[in-house]
Amino acid sequence: METCISVLLATILIIPFALKTFTPYVWADILxxxxxxxxxxxxxxxxxxxxxxxxLDRFLEQTAAHPDKPFVVFEDESxxxxxxxxxxxxxxxALKSHPRYKAGDTVALFMGNEPxxxxxxxxLAKLGSPVALLNYNIRTKCLLHCFNCCKAKLKEAVEKVLPSLSEKGVTVLLMTKHCDTSGIExxxxxxxxxxxxxxxxxLRSHITFKSPAVYIYTSGTTGLPKAAVVNQNRLLTALAVLSSNGVSSTDVIYLNLPLYHTxxxxxxxxxxxxxxxTIILKRKFSASQFWDDCRKYSVTVVQYIGExxxxxxxxxxxxxxKDHKVRLAIGNGVRAEIWREFLNRFGKIxxxxxxxxxxxxxxxxxxxxKIGAIGRVNFLHQKLFPYTLIKYDTERDETIRDANGLCIESAKGETGLLVSKITDIAPFIGYSQNxxxxxxxxLRxxxxxxxxxxxxxxxxxxxxxxFIYFQDRVGDTFRWKGENVATTEVSDILTISDCLKEANVYGVQVPGHEGRIGMAAVTEREGAQFDGIKIYNHVVSYLPSYARPRFIRIQNAVEVTGTFKQMKVKLVEENFDPGCIQDPLYILNDNEKSYVPLTAQIYTSIISGNIKL
Known part of the structure; x- marks a missing residue:
């Protein structure tokens, strides 16, 4: 009997160690x-x-329970x-009293990070109005397009599109006490x-779970920014994003990412x-102020993107x-080697x-x-949100299908395109007006x-x-400075200039930089010559800084596939090395306000890290 009890106790003691040895993540999975x-x-x-x-109701609950607790701290205000x-x-x-507004109207919010x-x-949530969150970096054509997507009824950027907005009956209100610009109140x-x-x-009794709550603009495979519809149901599920990661009311959150972003x-x-x-709100990210702010405000949770x-x-x-109280960093897009360096330098976060x-x-x-992974897959997750990886031909930019016309699943350890089944639990609402x-x-x-x-x-x-790992993006989108850049949008902007006929836009990798930076292979209009100053002024007028092509390559013709799709793979591989490319190469120079020739010396300085892009 004693022997049996001893064996049983030994087994009970051994099981946790055995699980940790042979299935080291089982406890994390259970939790x-x-x-x-x-x-x-x-x-x-x-x-x-x-x-x-x-x-909104959750906010009102928090207000009733903790009215005097700081919610937003911004600069010297709390x-x-x-x-x-x-x-x-x-x-x-104030808005309810405005003669041009009625509760429930869609409103575009064109504002930076501020309370x-x-x-x-x-x-606007209290008035039952869906809100389009506009990227305050966008200008002219792109800005007007964003207004049109959300059918919004809302200083400098808006002034340039005022005539078009006025024609559509859009009211523009400026958060200032005085405004002399005609058409802006x-x-x-x-x-x-x-x-x-x-x-x-x-005033918000008409709202249902399917009603749009916000429109968040995203650059996808092609074209101008698209207004992704986030309905009330989806926003309600999003409430759990911090609490599910162990964040509580005692935490202080450092928010320096743009509020117009997801x-x-x-x-x-x-x-x-x-x-x-409590949210510590910053106008924008500052590497030099980051840790001083964290110490000053006793920050415990920070957000990040890889950059x-x-x-x-x-x-x-x-x-x-390592002198700070930050215990959790939540975000996406950090490379494994940077992840390790971050932990070694700033402590056990x-x-x-x-x-x-x-x-x-x-x-x-x-x-x-696990360092380097974007997540971990498990049975329950797979059942709730059915997904799979399928084989993809990056050269032809299309899925690989079998003789029956069905996609082929990728084997474990093999790179594939992530697709997720559209169900009632996992819907895809799509893009407004698009x-x-x-x-x-x-994908059918x-x-x-x-x-x-x-x-x-x-x-x-x-x-x-x-564990699941991000490998790359496909199609006509790349990511730079934490923003998605739609290549077709940039191409459209380049080709409405006076001297460029065609533009094939793509992203190239630069050592020491996250994501890919914009490059364009272009052809010149007949009888026209490349004008670096004119093209610089053109892209600055039409594109936010992250979407402006840093490199331009002049070609005699833009290569296309048999179905007339622009070929990018070879161009991406050739990168921007003037030693390997015979075509004329230019680099955007903000100091000279022009595109200037990309010399071997400039290239070497970029590769060595002496020039930061």
Whole structure:
């Protein structure tokens, strides 16, 4: 009997060690599955509430429970939950009194990172208005297109499109007390004089879970930015993004990513509404101020994109690099070697790398913390959000199909295109006013006839331990400075200039830089000559800085495939080395405000890291 008891006790003691040795991630898997189930239960309970429960209602709950707790800290100002609630009431009441606005109208928000952005969004939510979050870097044609996508009724950038906006009946309100520009009305003065009384719930009684909450603009495979529709149901699920990663009301969140982006808006802002955390809001990211701010405000959670981590690691080392309270960094796009360097230099910070897209219906979280992976796949996740990797021909830019016309699944360890089945639980809502681009993201007859999947446009690989790794983007999009750049959009802009006939735009890799930087292989119009100053002024007028081609290659003809698609693979491989390319090469020079010849000396300085792009 004693022997049996001894064997049983030994077995019980050995099991945890055996599991850790042979299945080292089993406990992380169990905890993650438990967290998934907790989120599902909370989501379902909220969906069953009457009247309907939305993100705004969660904010009002937090305000009632913690009215005096700081919600947003910005520069020298601090706003409690109650302050935020009252300020948003004033904006809502001022807007409600405007003769050109009625509750429920779609409104475009063209504003940088400042508390007014958050106040205004909450105000519009109280009025039942969907909000289009415009990238404040965009200009002229691109800006006008974004207004048209969301059918919005809303200083310098807007002035250039005012005639077109006026024709469409768009009202432009500027958050200032005085405005002399004809066609733009000052609005801050109206807000200051408005009452801070609560907004009647009846004004948003028309809202359902399928109603648009926000439009977030994303560059996809082709064309101008597309307005991805985030409905109320999707926004409600997004509440869990921070809490599911262990963030609580005691945490202080450092938010320096743009609020018009999914990362800044949904993770930083909406996520903090759920947790009741305090947000330290910055106008923009600053590598030199980052850790000083974290120390000053006792920050515990930071957000990142890959470039942020790399910039932080590139700053001069200090003795107090590990002197901070940051315990969690959440984001996406960091390379394995930069990840290791970040941990070695700044201490034991838990890095939660994730994968998701604004319009996509699948996502992953690297909850086990394996360096380099974007997530970990498991049975429950696969059941809730069916996905697979399929074989893809990068040369022809198309899926590989078998004799029956079905896609071929990639083997474990093999790179494939990530596609996710479109279901009621994992819907793909698409893009506003753009059915053509919505259809391009749908992939039919994937594993069986008649099925329907969302095409992420991302190549992935799953290893033997079920970790998933991002490999590359396919099609006509590349990522630079944390932004998606649609090559067709840039090409369209280049070819409306006086001297360029055709433009094949693509991204090239530069040592020491995240993502890919823009390059264009162009042909000249007959009788015209390349004018570096004129082209520089043209791209600066039409494109945000991250989308401007840094390199231009002059060709006699743009190569195309048999189906007239521009060929990019060979151009990408040839990169921008003047020693290997016989065609004339130019580089964008902001100091000279021109495209200047790319010399071997400049190329060497870029490769060595002496010139940062």
């Amino acid at each position: 993650y599955v438990g967290e998934l189930l907790r989120i599902l239960v909370k989501f379902v309970s909220r969906r069953m509430r009457k009247p309907f429960f939305f993100v 706003f409690t939950f109650a302050d935020t609630d009252k300020r948003s009431n004033k904006i809502a009441n 007014a952005f958050m106040f205004t969004w909450l105000a 000052s609005f801050s003065d109206k807000v200051d004089h408005a009452a801070d009384t609560p907004i009647p719930r009846s 990362a800044g808006f949904i993770i930083g802002f909406i996520g903090s509404i759920e947790t009741g955390s 942020v981590i790399r910039y932080l690691c590139s700053t001069p080392q200090r003795e107090n690099d 838990q890095v939660r790398e994730f994968y998701a897209s604004t319009e996509g219906n699948v996502g992953f979280v690297n909850y086990a913390g 059915e053509d681009q919505t259809e391009r993201k749908r 007859n994937v594993l069986k006839k008649g099925d329907l999947y969302f095409n992420t446009g991302d190549l992935m690989r799953i290893d033997k331990e079920n």
